[in-house]
Amino acid sequence: MAFEELLDKVGGLGKFQMLQMTLILPSLMVVVCHSLLENFTAAVPGHRCWVHILDNATVSGNDTGILSPDVLLRISIPLDSNLKPEKCHRFLHPQWQLLHLNGTFPNMTDLDTEACVDGWVYDHSLFSSTIVTEWDLICDHQSQKSVGQSLFMAGMLVGGLIYGFLSDRFGRKLILRCCLLQLAISGTCAAFAPTFLIYCSLRFWSGCSAVVIISNNSMLVTEWTRSQSKAMVITLIACALSIGQMMLGGLAFVFREWRTLQLVVSVPFFVFFLSSRWLVESSRWLIVTNKPDEGLKELKIVAHRNGIKNSEEILSMEIFNHNTLFWHLYESTALWEQYFPVPEMQTLRVALASVGIGCVAASGSALSVHSAELIPTLLRAKAVGLDTLVSRCGATLAPLLMTLVVYLPTLPWIIYGAFPIVAGLLILLLPETKTLPIPDTIQDVENKQRFSRKINEKDSYTKVTKC
Known part of the structure; x- marks a missing residue:
């Protein structure tokens, strides 16, 4: 594809990409703490x-x-x-x-x-205070604790849907910066919430921005990385999220008071907001949204940071040679706008839980790679928002499913295990995208499918003739 060629000219994995990841990965490490924060701030002591x-x-x-x-x-x-x-x-x-x-x-x-x-x-031996001890979310009020957790997940659902569309409309960087500031303000204010209702409202607001920080940061990295290196880059993103989970455990061990812990994982986003001004908008998105001049400007910035000499002359020649590409992308954009739709066996339990978490992390990384290679740039943020909408439906219901234990103690775990099995079988229906470049338009997706089909037919023919 033409953009892949332009990216190779300015450097598909150089100093610029390293700087971009240096600015992005720390925010990913901290934002994942908000998703798991209530495992500690909402802990129920004796x-x-x-x-x-x-x-x-x-x-x-x-x-x-x-x-x-x-x-x-x-x-x-x-x-x-x-x-x-x-x-x-x-x-x-x-x-x-x-x-x-x-x-x-x-x-x-x-x-x-x-x-x-x-x-x-x-019992304050483990945590000096939690939201449970602050507002007595126990006994007849214990269900409110699950509601608080679900509201954060509901915020991620709503934020992924709304901000996903806004990211495709106004750009990844602009919406990302707004969400960084939003999470900084809402998270910090939650640390001083006087009532549980206000706390839940602020957590919902935090969830709206947290999911976009993850998705837009990931897009700003993958859309600036060449196809040969994107799997490695996405794996680094997944590792950053995993490191954030481990980091949260250490922070919770040091800061035992819930308001302090809430503050510690929220204030850094003011710094991330200020440092995000040095991020570079996705040139791939600028091109497919009929802004080739701005896209060319960003490409020149990348070429300069990667130490590419005579970048303006090279890019001008490439743009001239691919002048028809931009017209084609413009037509494709217009076409797309017409369509979008118990203590027992504790050791064994811990071991199985660890294996399960590892499988979730591995599947999440593979899913990120596959979706980036499957979805065109023109609709990637919308698709990520829709994907987040669906996934957060499950995350929102997950805490509430535990109330089913009154009917059958194993029922929630049966549901948690059955859905991944069904999802794994459905994945088999998706096309293979290995080694293929990231698509930018609907036509690129169709061409990729035809190309993949031809290769499969050729392999089948080769096997038959060899026999």
Whole structure:
């Protein structure tokens, strides 16, 4: 394709691409932290009801000082089926008769209990505070925790759809810069949210921008990379996302207070916003949207940064030789505008989960490579937005599916496992794109399919004649 030839003239993998990735990869490492942030900021610590005779320092110090906290806990909090203190109920009155039961456990259902009307006492040994302890998202309010997580995923769904169309309309760089600033503001404000409702609203706003930061950054790298190197570049992007996940665990270990952790992963986006001014807009997108002069200007910048001498003369000659290309791309653009549519077996569980995460990461990398080679530049951001819309539907429902355990404990895991199997079978219907250049228009996609079909027929003919 013509753009691939132009890219080779200015350098398909040189100093410019290295600088572009240097500016982009750090933001990818941090943005993925927002997707997994509530694994730590919304962690549920051990808790029990607040008890007057146990947790009121004045009462416990004067009237019950001769009794140990364990004894006071026994007469104040009933035991659950695992003989652990109940998390959501307490005795209506202290059950002093339990002090005389030596190692026996009476029928707790005969004793009057009540909900935790005076609040809860939390275990702060692991996290000094979370949104759960901040707003008591436990017991009767525990479903609100899942709603908060789902709203962030819903934001990614909406943001991917809306900003995907805007990216194809106004450019990858402009929308990316807006989303970097949006995530910086919304994420920082979430760290100071006074109520859970405001926190959820800000998390939704953060989700809208987080997905676009990932997609547009990826496009600004892949659309400036030659076909022979794009698989390696996309793999580096996937590695950056994985490093971000590991980095989040370290940050959560250091910053145990949820507002501080929220702030730590949000403030860097002000820096990323400022540094994004040195990013270069996709010349491939500029060309296919009938802006060849701007595309040529960006190509000259890339050639200069890659140390290509006489770049203006070379590019002018190439543009002259491919003058018909731009007219063809313009016609293709007009054509496209008419169409777009439990503790048990813990070691084994951890091992299987690790294997599963590895498979997810590998499939995500392969999917990124395949989709970049399959979708034309003219519609790539829209397609990524639509893909995000579909994928975030699952991500939004994922936390809510865990409520199905009340019907069958294994039902959520059956659903989580069945969908990847079905998706893997459907992938077999897609055409192979290995070693083929990235398409720019619909006609490029059609030509690629005809070319791939001819190669398959030739290989089949060769095998038959050899036999």
